[in-house]
Amino acid sequence: MKQNESYRIFPLIIFLIISGFVFSQTPDYAKVDKLITEGRNYSVIKYLTPFQSIKNKEELAKVYKYIASAYSKNNQEDKSFEYLTKSKLKYLEAGNKEEAMGITLDIAYLFTTQKHNFKKAKRIIQEYIVFAKETEKDDLLAKGYSSWASTLIEENPEESKKYFKKAFDHNKKAFNEKTFTTINNNLGVLYSEKLNKPDSALFYFNKNLEISIQKNDLDEICTNYINIAAAYYYKGEYQEAIKLLNKANEIELTEYKDNTKCLIHKFLSFNFEALNDYENAYNHLFEHTTLQNKINAEMQDIKVSELQIFYETKEKDLENKDLKNKNSLLESKRKINLLVLFVLIGVLISIIVISLLTVKNAKKKQLIAEQEKLLEKQKLATTLKEHELQNIDLMLESQEHERIKMANELHDNLGSMLATLKLNFQNLKRQKEGLIDEENKLYEKTDDLIEEAYQKVRDMAHLKNSGIIGNEGLVPAVKKMADKMSILNLMEMNVIPFGLKDRLDNKLEVSLFRMIQELCTNIIKHAKASEVNIYLTQHNGTDINLIIEDNGIGFDPKAMKSSDGMGLKNIEKKVEQMGGTFSIDSIKDKGTTIIIDIPL
The missing domain is CATH 3.30.565.10 (Histidine kinase-like ATPase, C-terminal domain)
Structure with missing residues (x-):
């Protein structure tokens, strides 16, 4: 029986290892993006929740960012703010300040939707712009100036327009399509709602419509139709606005379906009311209210689902507790077996570590021995070089000694002999006064040769100063x-x-x-x-x-x-x-x- 129990430990260990491996992996972001596209934000939160135990700080920050986005799309701003803050802190801990500041901009956008936090949002955006200037990155400056311009739409439209231009200029240098379309949308809102220039608004909305059609992005096409319809509403061209809203209503959406349809019916109601077509205005207002109630009902379903999961978890905890009580003895034995196994594993790891350290120490000693041999060779080479230089010095000193000795010999012996020979030859010449001319010339030539030989010997003797005359x-x-x-x-x-x-x-x-x-x-x-x-x-x-x-x-x-x-x-x-x-x-x-x- 005991033997069988010990065999059961190994599958448990394998399960623990596999579980640790699974939870150390990163989420399947393609799956997450698909869920977001389908508008299944609660499913995104449910899928990502187990991955909050990831050790990698930057990866965990990314998980928090996705969860925050899902909560935001569920209109749960408090939860979204909580996870955005977590994400920012993790990016800072990972040393990725640029991503952290990007999260800061998302927090600022969240605050702009809340009147009591609007001033705080402006302060955060200003901090982001200071950071963007420090980095000197055009894409960051474009985002910063665009966000700042958006905050000024209500209170200072002309100043807002100036900062949108700055954002455009920086985005041209480091083009980002998402930033470009965001600027176009906000400029369209500025011109149609605040500057009373709906034609200018149409110019920017139509740019975005072209981009969305090229990309075949149905959701973006629908959004742009709604924005263009709003501009025609401000122009007073209600029939054109209704025509565009109907085209938007015909598009099969993949995300925010009910929210978007709700908005379309609301705007249709406004346009029909402006045409004094109160029946259609009422019908679309009714559709708007119905969808709004449905959205609220879905939110209630989400809450119910969360409570259901909570209670199911509690029930499982109770079941597990009862099971643990029934098998407490068996669990104790398993723990003992696990403890023994862990001790054995620890001993095995210790042996491996000691072996590795021993091998490493042996290699280190071998390396030291090789270095000592190399030093000995270098010392030997240096000694041989010194001996060689000493031999050169000895050779030079010997040459100088020989030169001095030779000079002394020439000066003391051969020099004196030549001097005596010259003196005797001159005396011989004086005694022969009656020499004929030819003999006299011979005497003179011989005297010159003796003089020349004497001078050469004398010069050589003076070389005893080794060439320095x-x-x-x-x-x-x-x-x-x-x-x-x-x-x-x-x-x-x-x-x-x-x-x-x-x-x-x-x-x-x-x-x-x-x-x-x-x-x-x-x-x-x-x-x-x-x-x-x-x-x-x-x-x-x-x-x-x-x-x-x-x-x-x-x-x-x-x-x-x-x-x-x-x-x-x-x-x-x-x-x-x-x-x-x-x-x-x-x-x-x-x-x-x-x-x-x-x-x-």
């Missing part, structure tokens, strides 16, 4: 280097300095000179250039800018390799070590520009 500085050294490297009629090197007024640190000057020297040597070897420009610029004492450009054959910077001397790659790394930037702009057959920026 004496105390002249970087610019003079570069200019002298350019003069020596220039080849008459083949290649011209120009040095253009700017802002280099003070001497730089000797080590920096040496590094800069070596870079320029290496780059110019590369140009001579490979570029086949006829012109080289070397720009040396110092900006506000903050950084040094070197630009070396040539009009040679160019090359592919990506394919450059280290060569003899410092090499482009080594220069780039040296510049990077000094905190600077190194860039190459080279186009085939267009030349090459190398830019170096180094902070001081």
